[in-house]
Amino acid sequence: MSFLYGAATAAYQVEGAWEADGKGASIWDAFVRVPGAIETGETGDVACDHYNRWPEDVALMAELGLDAYRFSVSWPRVLPDGVGRVNAEGLAFYDRLVDGLLEADIRPFLTLYHWDLPLALGHWGADGVDDAFAEYAQLLGERLGDRVHDWITLNEPEVAAFAGHYRGVHAPGLRDFPLALRAADSMLRAHAKAVEALPSTANIGVALNLSPCEGDEQAARLADGYLNRWFLDAVSGRGYPTDMEEWYGDAAPDPLPPMPELGFIGVNYYYRRVVRDAPRPLGWEQITPPDAELTEMGWEVHPDGLRDILLRVAREYAPRALYVTENGVALPRGLEDQRRVRYLDAHLAAVEEARAAGAPVEGYFVWTLLDNFEWSFGTSMRFGLVEVDFETLTRTIRSSGRHYGRRIEARRHAGSRQGHR
Ligand code: IFM
Numbered sequence: 001m002s003f004l005y006g007a008a009t010a011a012y013q014v015e016g017a018w019e020a021d022g023k024g025a026s027i028w029d030a031f032v033r034v035p036g037a038i039e040t041g042e043t044g045d046v047a048c049d050h051y052n053r054w055p056e057d058v059a060l061m062a063e064l065g066l067d068a069y070r071f072s073v074s075w076p077r078v079l080p081d082g083v084g085r086v087n088a089e090g091l092a093f094y095d096r097l098v099d100g101l102l103e104a105d106i107r108p109f110l111t112l113y114h115w116d117l118p119l120a121l122g123h124w125g126a127d128g129v130d131d132a133f134a135e136y137a138q139l140l141g142e143r144l145g146d147r148v149h150d151w152i153t154l155n156e157p158e159v160a161a162f163a164g165h166y167r168g169v170h171a172p173g174l175r176d177f178p179l180a181l182r183a184a185d186s187m188l189r190a191h192a193k194a195v196e197a198l199p200s201t202a203n204i205g206v207a208l209n210l211s212p213c214e215g216d217e218q219a220a221r222l223a224d225g226y227l228n229r230w231f232l233d234a235v236s237g238r239g240y241p242t243d244m245e246e247w248y249g250d251a252a253p254d255p256l257p258p259m260p261e262l263g264f265i266g267v268n269y270y271y272r273r274v275v276r277d278a279p280r281p282l283g284w285e286q287i288t289p290p291d292a293e294l295t296e297m298g299w300e301v302h303p304d305g306l307r308d309i310l311l312r313v314a315r316e317y318a319p320r321a322l323y324v325t326e327n328g329v330a331l332p333r334g335l336e337d338q339r340r341v342r343y344l345d346a347h348l349a350a351v352e353e354a355r356a357a358g359a360p361v362e363g364y365f366v367w368t369l370l371d372n373f374e375w376s377f378g379t380s381m382r383f384g385l386v387e388v389d390f391e392t393l394t395r396t397i398r399s400s401g402r403h404y405g406r407r408i409e410a411r412r413h414a415g416s417r418q419g420h421r
Contacts, residue, residue, distance in 0.1 A: 003355075004107065004363030005408045006068035007061065007385060008326050010114035010155065012044050013372040015074060017051035021089035024080025026116035027123070027164075031171035040378030047373045049393050051093065056395065058100045060386055061369065064401055065408040068107040070325060070365045071097070072114035072155065075136055082118030083132040091143055098147050109325075109365070110148045111207065112137055112194060113187075114155040115170070115375075123172045124161065124183035130190035137194035145199040152266055152325065153194045156209040157187040158227055169376050177281045178251040185253035188234045195260040206235050207266035207325040212308045215275040219284035222247060223275045226282060228309075235259055236317050247283065264362070265313060266325030269347075270297075272305035296330040296381055303346040310354035310361055321362045324351060328367035330374070330381040340385075340400035348407070366404060370395065 012028045019025075032043040050057055061069055075082065077090035101108045113133070121129050137153070154160070161184035163170035166177050174180075195204050208231045213223040225244040233241050237259040245252040278285035292300040310322060329343045348364060355361050371388040374381035379390050385401035388394070397405075 002362075003411070004067040004323075005404070005411070006066050006070055006107075006109065006363060006365040007064070007369040008070035008109075008365040008367050009050070009369050009372065010072045010111070011074035011077070012047070012114070012116040013368075013374070014048040014050035014057075014370055015077075016044065016046040016049045018043075018045045020051060021077070021093065022080060022087040023074065023090055024076035024082070024087070025119040026074065026076045027119055027171035028116050030119050031173050034173060037173060038376055038378050040380050042373070042378035044373040046393075048370050048388050048395075050370070053393065053395075054097050055100060057370065058097075058104050058106070060395060060397065061101075061106055062104040063397065064385065064405040065412070066106055067408070068109055068150075068363060068365070069101055069369070070109040070111060070152070072111035072116075073140060074116050075113065076116065076118040076120075078139065079118065079132075079136055080120075082121040082129075083135050086139065091139075094140075094144060098144055102147060107150065108148050109150040109152060109323075110140070110144065111152040111155050112140065113153065113160075113190075115160050115164075117171075123165065123174065123179075124190075125165070125179055125186045130186050130193055133190035134193035134197045138197040141198040141202065145202060149201075149203050150263075151198055151202050151204045153191040153204065153206050154187055155207045155325075156268055157184055157191075157206075158209055158231060161187060181248060181251050181253060184230070185256075188231070188256060191235065192257060192259050195262070203263035204260075205262050205264035205266050205321075205323065205325075207268050208232065208235070209268040209270070209326075210309050210313065211269065211271060211273045212305045212312070213273045213275060213284075215273075215287070216277045216284075219275040219277045222283040223273050223286075226284075227273065232265070232313065232317055235262060235265070236319075237261070248281075251281075262319065264321040264323055265317065265319040266323045267306075267309060267313065268326035268367070269306045269309060269324060270327065271299040272302045274300075296332060297377075299330075301329070301343060301346075303343075303350040305350075306347050307350035307353045307357075310351065310359045311357055314354070314359035319360070321360050323362055324364040326365060326367040328383045330383050333371075333382050333387065335387055335396060335398050337398045337400045340398065341403045344400060344404060
């Protein structure tokens with residue numbers, strides 16, 4: 001089985017050019033303008049200026065030797081109102097990007113939704129958003145389906161729903177738990193409609209943020225139900241887990257429709273959840289284990305959790321394939337990032353262990369190619385294989401990027417000896 005090494009980004013985090021070409025506003029364009037929403041007071045108006053500098057960025061990917069690049073399309077760039085009127089210039093941007101990737105022999109993985117909902121649609125859970133998403137998926141499938149084989153419907157619906165509609169720390173900045181459940185439900189229904197709207201030949205998956213959950217027994221079960229089983233059961237066609245429906249009571253959504261079969265499940269992994277009992281609505285809260293090694297985000301470094309979650313998804317859900325669609329680390333600024341080198345090696349070793357034990361993992365995408373706009377933290381959190389100077393927008397490959405490139409190169413040589421690639 002061949003294995004893809006890639007890197008991932010998301011439109012709002014890198015593109016900038018927020019009103020360059022007839023793009024409509026997204027909920028993030030609005031949210032960053034709410035006083036206090038972003039710790040640094042920044043916006044993503046410019047971000048990495050990837051919209052203009054994409055040829056340089058594709059050249060960087062080629063220099064690193066990436067097999068694949070996961071990016072997202074900005075829905076309001078192609079459909080400024082979310083539905084109806086198409087922005088031809090916006091679509092042309094993604095045409096150019098996809099063509100540039102293919103010319104560089106880099107396989108595009110296209111994410112339809114990485115959190116920048118068209119502002120005109122309001123929020124997930126509002127009437128008609130799921131049908132609008134299907135229209136958007138169909139448009140992109142018709143336009144890019146001849147060149148893009150691999151599609152991801154949603155990125156981290158848990159984060160988009162609950163950080164955005166319950167904790168209020170992401171766009172659209174709402175704080176209403178039942179609404180957050182409805183938002184997640186409408187994303188899952190939209191996911192199903194989008195899969196049906198994409199070309200039948202496409203390889204389609206979804207990127208879920210998943211973590212092993214440990215700690216107090218009830219807290220760990222509820223955290224697992226909330227984060228992992230709610231979404232895995234749903235996209236696998238099992239409906240919502242009954243114990244969680246009971247826990248959510250009247251707020252639980254109606255049963256889901258049948259779900260289309262997926263080509264793969266994408267796993268975004270950053271840390272395990274160690275939890276203890278806490279009040280409703282969640283019934284659990286996260287704690288930091290003593291002696292944990294923490295990243296700049298305050299997240300524990302725990303590579304075994306990646307192996308464990310991959311094996312569990314493989315065992316309990318039997319997906320056709322798995323991809324690690326995100327994994328990476330925020331560290332202080334600097335080009336000599338040996339900690340990131342160690343982080344990547346440890347997590348790639350965890351992936352190898354999972355594969356050796358039978359998990360059908362077909363690729364790994366580092367989060368992220370470029371330092372970028374890390375949502376409510378602005379540009380203060382640096383996750384990139386490539387450092388970005390946000391004054392000059394100069395890009396410089398870090399030690400970790402060089403190291404990742406050498407690993408890819410070494411695999412290519414080994415692979416060609418074994419007749420791969
Ligand atoms: O930057 C985000 C990304 O957009 C979604 N997954 C987690 C990353 C790091 O926080």
